[in-house]
Amino acid sequence: MRSTDRLKSLMARRAAVTVPGAANAMFARVIEDLGFEAAYVTGAGVANMYLGAPDIGLTTMSEVAETVTAIADAVSLPIIVDADTGFGNAVNMVRTVRSFERAGAAGIQIEDQVFPKKCGHFNGKDVIPLDEMVQKVKAAADARHDQNLQIIARTDAAAVEGMDRAIERARAYVEAGADVTFVEAPTSVEQLARIPRELGVPQVANIVFGGRTPDPGREKLAEMGxxxxxxxxxxxxxxxxxSYEVLGALKSEGSLQSVAHRLASFEERQRAVAKDEWDAREARYRAGA
Structure with missing residues (x-):
């Protein structure tokens, strides 16, 4: 099956499948190695890891696309990509969707925040007018070549306009062509439960460690739908x-002896990046072999 077909099927199961985030290809390889069914290219993670900056709308479309390309080359999992606000208006959204689809995305998440956006669990968010976001969703749906590429429309309106309005926005995005919706940052289990109950299409929950949304666990989220x-x-x-713990010990002690148990072995590191496969390629294509 194509990755888009696999992701669409996964979404249809309504089984609260756990999808970890990958900010780079190494994390994606670990996710695949552990048997997860999909990976999420996190915009916050790319900002943090690639730029050393907070999630406040500083990444560019080309930087994220480059990350997606590297991850798609490294793993065979369906990849969901955080496209933030689409990096512009509805016309920019067309280019973003086409670029991310070429890079290997199986699903593309877009959101209704004002640009520059902020992490969904930060204070001070604002959202664009509903009509403007509807046009961006339409543009995203029209731009894809593979109709099974999942368009995931996220709304951050719960923190700005309230949960009732956030659900109304999500309904409008479905009518505009979104395959999946994502109501960001509900603050209670009761709010979480409303989302799949009141919206007919597949839904995304986002659990941020230290963030605003409670974590009732996968089983409960599956029961919710x-x-x-x-x-x-x-x-x-x-x-x-x-990294802080290991490098802190190295700085203070001048050795890794006290923290050696925190480190992957040399062999584990090479296995994680499939060095044996590259060795086999080298042997196969060695001149005169």
């Missing part, structure tokens, strides 16, 4: 904490 559950930056947060 969510299709996928994003843990967009779990790998990034784990790597950041471990």
């Amino acid at each position: 969510f299709s996928i559950v994003l843990y967009a930056n779990a790998a990034l947060q784990a790597a950041l904490k471990a």
Whole structure:
């Protein structure tokens, strides 16, 4: 099956499939190696890892597309890509969708925040007029070549206009052509439960460690009817904490001895990047072999 077909089928199951975020190809390889069914190219993660900057709309379309290309080359999983606001208006959205589809996306998430956008769990968000976002959703749906490429329309209106209005916006995005909707940052289990109950298409839940949305667990989210559950930056947060601990010990002690148990072995590192496969290629194409 094509990756777009696989993602569409996964969405249809409504089984709250866990989808971790990958900010780079290495994280994506770990996600695939552990048996997850899809990966999410996190906009916040790309901003944090690639730019060393917060998620405040600083990344460009080409920077994200380059990351998607690298990840698609490294893994065979369906890839959902965070396209933020589409990097412009409805016309820019056309180019963004076409670029990300060529890069290997199976699903593209777009949102209704004012540009420059902010992390969905930050204060100070604002949203564009409903009619403007409807046109961007239409442009995204029209731009795709593969009709099974999943257009995921996210609304951040819950924090700005309230949950009732956020659900109304999501309905309008479905009418405009979105395959999936994503009501960002509900603040209670009760709000979470409303989303799949009141919206007919597949739904995304986003669990941010330290963020605004409670985590009732995969089983409960499946009972509610969510299709996928994003843990967009779990790998990034784990790597950041471990980096501080290991490098802090190296700085203070001048050695890795006390933190050796926190490190992947040399062999584990090479296995994670499939060095044996590259060795086999080298042997196959060696001159005179």
